[in-house]
Structures are given as C-alpha cells and as structure tokens.
Amino acid sequence: MIFSSISFLFFFLVITIAIYYLLPRSLKNSWLLLTSLFFYGYGEPVYILLMVFSILVNFIIGLLMGKYETKKKLLLILGIIINLALLGYFKYVGFLTETISLLFTNVAIKTVALPIGISFYTFQIMSYLIDLYRGKCSSQKNIITFGAYVTMFPQLIAGPIVRYRDVELQLETRTESWEKFSNGVRLFTIGLCKKVLLANTFGGLFDELVGTGKDAGTPGYFVAMIAFSLQIYFDFSGYSDMARGLGNMFGFDFLENFNYPYISKSISEFWRRWHMSLGTWFKEYVYIPLGGNRKGSVRTCINLFIVWALTGLWHGASWNFVFWGLYYGILIILEKLFLGKVIDKLPSFFSHLYALILVGLGWMLFQFTDMHELYAFFTVLFTGGMAISNDAIYLIFTYLPMLIIGILACLPIWRDAYNKFKDKKWMPYVEAVFVAVALFVCTSALVTSTYNPFLYFRF
Amino acid sequence: MKKKILPIIFCSFILIFCLLTIILPKSARSANEKRVLATFPEFSWESFKTGSFMSDFDTYVADHFAFREKWVGLYSYISLYTGLGGGSDIYACDDNYLIAAPKTYNETLALGNLNKIEAFTKDKVIPTYLMIVPETGYILDDKLPSKHKEYYDDKLFEAAKNIDINLIDLRPSFKENKKNTDIYYRTDHHVTSEGALIMYNEFCKALEFTPKEFVLDRTVDGFYGTSYSKSGLWLKKPDSINIYKCKDGESDFSIEIDNKSYDSLFFEDKLKTEDKYEVFINGNHGLTVIKNNSIKETDEGYKRHLLIVKDSFSHCFTTFLAENYEEIVLIDLRYYKRGATKIINDYDITETLFLYGAENLATGTDFGWLNF
Numbered sequence: 001m002i003f004s005s006i007s008f009l010f011f012f013l014v015i016t017i018a019i020y021y022l023l024p025r026s027l028k029n030s031w032l033l034l035t036s037l038f039f040y041g042y043g044e045p046v047y048i049l050l051m052v053f054s055i056l057v058n059f060i061i062g063l064l065m066g067k068y069e070t071k072k073k074l075l076l077i078l079g080i081i082i083n084l085a086l087l088g089y090f091k092y093v094g095f096l097t098e099t100i101s102l103l104f105t106n107v108a109i110k111t112v113a114l115p116i117g118i119s120f121y122t123f124q125i126m127s128y129l130i131d132l133y134r135g136k137c138s139s140q141k142n143i144i145t146f147g148a149y150v151t152m153f154p155q156l157i158a159g160p161i162v163r164y165r166d167v168e169l170q171l172e173t174r175t176e177s178w179e180k181f182s183n184g185v186r187l188f189t190i191g192l193c194k195k196v197l198l199a200n201t202f203g204g205l206f207d208e209l210v211g212t213g214k215d216a217g218t219p220g221y222f223v224a225m226i227a228f229s230l231q232i233y234f235d236f237s238g239y240s241d242m243a244r245g246l247g248n249m250f251g252f253d254f255l256e257n258f259n260y261p262y263i264s265k266s267i268s269e270f271w272r273r274w275h276m277s278l279g280t281w282f283k284e285y286v287y288i289p290l291g292g293n294r295k296g297s298v299r300t301c302i303n304l305f306i307v308w309a310l311t312g313l314w315h316g317a318s319w320n321f322v323f324w325g326l327y328y329g330i331l332i333i334l335e336k337l338f339l340g341k342v343i344d345k346l347p348s349f350f351s352h353l354y355a356l357i358l359v360g361l362g363w364m365l366f367q368f369t370d371m372h373e374l375y376a377f378f379t380v381l382f383t384g385g386m387a388i389s390n391d392a393i394y395l396i397f398t399y400l401p402m403l404i405i406g407i408l409a410c411l412p413i414w415r416d417a418y419n420k421f422k423d424k425k426w427m428p429y430v431e432a433v434f435v436a437v438a439l440f441v442c443t444s445a446l447v448t449s450t451y452n453p454f455l456y457f458r459f
Numbered sequence: 460m461k462k463k464i465l466p467i468i469f470c471s472f473i474l475i476f477c478l479l480t481i482i483l484p485k486s487a488r489s490a491n492e493k494r495v496l497a498t499f500p501e502f503s504w505e506s507f508k509t510g511s512f513m514s515d516f517d518t519y520v521a522d523h524f525a526f527r528e529k530w531v532g533l534y535s536y537i538s539l540y541t542g543l544g545g546g547s548d549i550y551a552c553d554d555n556y557l558i559a560a561p562k563t564y565n566e567t568l569a570l571g572n573l574n575k576i577e578a579f580t581k582d583k584v585i586p587t588y589l590m591i592v593p594e595t596g597y598i599l600d601d602k603l604p605s606k607h608k609e610y611y612d613d614k615l616f617e618a619a620k621n622i623d624i625n626l627i628d629l630r631p632s633f634k635e636n637k638k639n640t641d642i643y644y645r646t647d648h649h650v651t652s653e654g655a656l657i658m659y660n661e662f663c664k665a666l667e668f669t670p671k672e673f674v675l676d677r678t679v680d681g682f683y684g685t686s687y688s689k690s691g692l693w694l695k696k697p698d699s700i701n702i703y704k705c706k707d708g709e710s711d712f713s714i715e716i717d718n719k720s721y722d723s724l725f726f727e728d729k730l731k732t733e734d735k736y737e738v739f740i741n742g743n744h745g746l747t748v749i750k751n752n753s754i755k756e757t758d759e760g761y762k763r764h765l766l767i768v769k770d771s772f773s774h775c776f777t778t779f780l781a782e783n784y785e786e787i788v789l790i791d792l793r794y795y796k797r798g799a800t801k802i803i804n805d806y807d808i809t810e811t812l813f814l815y816g817a818e819n820l821a822t823g824t825d826f827g828w829l830n831f
Contacts, residue, residue, distance in 0.1 A: 450521035
C-alpha cells in the first residue's frame, strides 16, 4: 500500500485512526501491529510470513542477548548473519547471479520479487541488535511491542530508518495529544502535496523531455536533470514527511529525515541534509566500527569507500547504484582532502552551483539502471549542442510555473516565515485553510490519476 | 478549539469521503470514459493470497470514489491555470476549442501505412482516391496556445503525394473556409457537418460529379465529444450537431450493418446516448453497405459503386455522398479483417476511396488487413 492512494487515505487510515483512539492503551500496540501487517501484506500477502519470521527470530535473539551476557557477541553475529542473509536473498540474488554470469560463467539468473521496505526494516532491526549489544537499550520482553516497532506502517516502506533506542520509550509510554495530532496533520499534508502535486508532475516532465529525444539538446536535457532532481527530492522527502506525520498522529516522534538538501554548498553538506537517518545509520553502525577517521588518512579513505559503496548498493541491486555511491565517496574524499577548503573560499553562488550540478549529475547515474541509456543521456547533455527542439521548448514553457513553484519549495523560506508568524492569532485559521485546500487539491490529483478515458472511438 | 482545528478538518475530510463513497449509488458505466466501471471484487482465499483482491479493491474504490468526475474537473482546471494545459494531451484553445495535441510522428509507421495502400492499388484497374482529413490543430493553428507541439500534417501530405494514388488535398479548401465556417467541433476531434460538406464538394470536384445541394434540416444540441471527455474541463459548453438533408428531397436508402437492415442513414436514437456522433450511419462497424434506391438510369451515379476504406471521419461525409451513388460499401479495417479485394468483386466496385483523419492514417496499425 502507498500513502498517496485512495484506498490508503479514505479507507485504511480512517479505520486505523478511529479504532486506535477507541482502544484502551494496553491494546493500542496490538492494533498498530495488526494494521501494519495488513498494510505490509496488501500488495504481496505471502510476505507477511517473512515479516512474522523476522519478528520472531529477532525477538528471540534479543531476549537471549538480554539473558546471556557472555554469549552476546555470538548472538549478535548470528542475528546480523540472518538479517543480511534474508536481505541478500530477497534483494540481491538476482543482481549477484547476473553479475556472475556476466563476469565468469553462465549461471541461472534468479529473480525474486522484492518484499517492500525490506531494506528499511532490516536496518531498523539491526540497529536494535547492535544497540542491545552495546548496552544502549534493553531487550524488549513483549513480542507485540517489538513487532509494532519492526512493522510500524508509517515508516515501514520508505523510512525514515528509526533506531530502536530512539523510540524505545515511546513504544511503551507515549502519549497522544491534540498538539501532536495537529503537527501530524501539518506534516502529512505537506508530504502529500510534495508527492502528489510536485513529484509526480516533475516525473512527467522528465519522462517527456527525455522522450523528445536527442533534439532536446543540452538545454533540454539540463532541464530534464533539474526536473528529476526535483522529482526525487519531493518524492522521497514527501514520503518521509507523511511518515513522520502519521507517526505523530499515533503519538510517536520520529527524527527529521531531510533538511533542505538543495541549499547545500558542498557534497558533504548535502549528505548531512539528505536522507539523514540513513547517513546516521551508516556512520554509527559501519563507518565508526571500521575505525572512522581515527586510523590515519589512508584507512579513512578506505572506510569512506566501503561506506559509500554500501550506501549505493543499499539503494538498489544494480551496478549503477554502486557507481552512484562511489561517485559520492570520491567527491567526499576529495572534499575532505582539499576541495572543501577551495569551495569554502568561493562566493556562495558558485558553491551552491557546484553542489547542485554534481548532485544533479549523480541523480542521472541513479536514475538510469541501463548503462546504454545513461550513456545516451550524457552524450546529449554534454555534446548535444545549444539548439533545442520545439517540442522541448513547448514542454519547458508548459511546466515553467510548476518549475518555479518547485524550486521555491526547496528553500527554507516557508519554514522561516511560518516560525515567524506561528504565534499570531490568525495563524491557526490560515493553517486550517491551507490544510483544507491542500486536501481537496491532492484528492483531485489522486482521483484524476485514475481517470482513464477508454477512447477507442478516437477514430 | 484552536488546537483541535487541524485534526478535526483532516479526520472529517477522510471520514466524510469514505462514507460518501460507501453510501452513494454507484454507476455501472462512465459516459466520459466510455468504459464499464469496476465491480466489487469477489473475496476468496485464492484472490486474497495472490493479492488480486486488494488490487481489484483499489480499482473499485478509484472507479467509484464519491463525486469522481467533479474531482477530475477540479484538477483539470487547476492544471489549466498552473500552465499544464487541460487534461491529458488536450489544448484548451481560444474560442472554446478543445484540440487534441499531436502524437509523436512515427515516420516509419506512417510511410508503411501509405505503402500498404499503394500496394493495394497496384493490381486494380479501378481508380483509387485518398482523402486525408487534416488535424484540427493543424488547420486552426491560430486558436492554439502560443507554445504547442508541432502538427505533422504537412509531412504526411508530402509523403502521400509521393505514392501512386489520386490524392484529394483538403488543406487549401479547409484553410480558405475556416474564417467563415466552423469546420471542426469544439469538443470533438471530428469535422462538423459543414466540414463534411466541404469534403463532399472537394470529392465531387475530383470525380467530376455534380454536387447536390443540401439544406439544414435541424440542429441537435448537447453534443460533448472526445476532446471534452479527455480534457476534464467540464464547464465548457457543448457543441451542436447539424443535420442536413438533400434539397431535392431525401433519397430512399437501405443501409445494411452487420447483416441488419435499416432505412435511414441517420440513427435518431443515438442522439439520446453519450456519443451523439453515432447518429451518422450508426458509428463504427466493420462492414456497412448503403444502397440508394432512388438512383435512376439517367443519374450520374447509376451503376457506380464506391468502396470507402475509412475511419469515423467518413461517417458524416457519407450521408452526403450517398445521394450520388447507387451503392457505397464502407469497411473499417479495425473491425473488418477479411481484406478489401474480395469486396471489389462482390459489390462490382467502380472506384475506391481511402478516407482517414491524418493522425489515424499516420498511427493506425490495421492497414495490414487491407491486402489480406
């Protein structure tokens, strides 16, 4: 199930919220677990079994780790192996067999349907086991509470990656309130607008521009790159906003996942602002255990390489994601070595431009899983010439108002304005109008996407 | 109260539309989409296990969401005013025209279609004509938004000139008449009856027929066409369909469609349905045979039998031309898959006309059935 669907908004969410608030405290987590399992299994019901298996195994390992202090390390290793094996099988076996076939010898290419959210919840579970080992949290004795943590539908399929220790207390003793719910409505509505009104629109522009072919020239493909950068930001951050908003509605507080990444002045800064929960996870559970930057500059570089290759691979089982990760690894190492100091001295206009263009190029690496398509795109982008086809001009003009809205929506000016006026007497009414209008507009966009004229009689 | 306002708005919004969707009566068909809407999926362990129950439920909810078409209209207008144009691939143009955007021109496909037509004419002794109806946006370019995709009609006409066929070029007469005549419907992609009359006169000129005179018989209001349905711009006004009859009195016709006979070219009951354009010769069918029983030995059309290989752009046009011919046989290759050669022998055809809208000729994929 996805948040931006009619079934989710007008059926699943209605029932889930209504019953959640009717149930006594003692049953709220059970209800969350139940609805989350339903949410998870909605597309592929058989994977509910996989989920239940994951919960059971990790719950037991956690219990044992709490009980047998001396066997903790062994249990942790066992847990990590099981979780990575499941992730590896379901996400990477196709990629692996394909690569082996390509490089060495023909093996049967095996494809497995990817269980949604597996990358996210596997990382969440591992945060629990590792923190348990490190003594940063205590083992969960209640399987329902643990199950609710693992499956929690707001962040199940697209994050943020919530560390167990960040919500350990909330799982047991959170309180719901009008303030939290209001905040949830704010975040959810903003996220829904980002996804439905902005991301989908820019996705359309990107596809159409690339579809006009090489005649679009360098300017046409450059705008396509901008469109994709906007699409992926609004898509992903919109999803995170909705997740955090839903969390709020059920009394949870999840950490921020995006902090206006496109105002960054360097690549390192971009990654401190983009998908922050993933960055934190890799830093805490991979980079620092590898030695971080404490073992000399050579080891630091190697560590960074490992972390970024894994970050790339985490995003998808395909070589282009590995290259995409390494691309950032190299840029960040360069920035650490000398580039960072150079950029600091530049006028901020140029450092913004530097970061945005490199991020944009990175997104193309991310977008094209097919290397031929990627090559074709870059050929036009760099050598297409300044001539631009009429069809591309038409598209850019059509989307121009939305592009301007999109670019403005990447800036923190709205948050600043809100913070400035939020205590004013009229603010609640302005917000109310905004939320109501936004819900109407988003619903109309959602419904329209299902409007499907069967115009056979076009002839 | 103030701190409760957002939760109340949000929860009542989703709750109200949930309940309305459940309560409101469901329609089985969507007139604008010309399709049957989904029915509530049957639950079974199998359909649950495979997930098909859930995806069918999604479709069901999407098809029957409360005030569905109103939402589509709302979003179409939002898109229009944020610069994205109306609904999918429709330009909202000056003078209330809704004009279909051109599809991407696929030269290989277009030339392939023309070559198939040419191949068909090769071994035939009877003359063959080709009439291409230009796209609305190509002729009414002055109504289009200043930025639009390019129409490819000129490319197609140039290609058509290169094949061995008598091409009837409608471009000059359409361009000449567009100032004083509404050649195209505002909400539909077809030509109006006036546009069809121009086609009729051009055809008569090419074949050296004396054109008959036609007078407006009546006007039927409330016609919403394909562009309207696609656009979602529900506030646009409907078109009227004008029905013309021959000035000298209508001939006595018999029209045979899929083995059923009727005695009028105009199907009055279609004027009450969602697609009023079907009033002309009953809309799309594989094989339609029209006999004019009033043709006498002294008439030009005596013993003249015309085969029209066509799409729906021919329908209104045919109601005029039927006055001149003893017999007209229409085949639509999308539904008629038995080849055209046999028709020529079976019906003693004396000339063939290929009549297509430019886009259909360029993008159609059924021309292979011609030489079957």
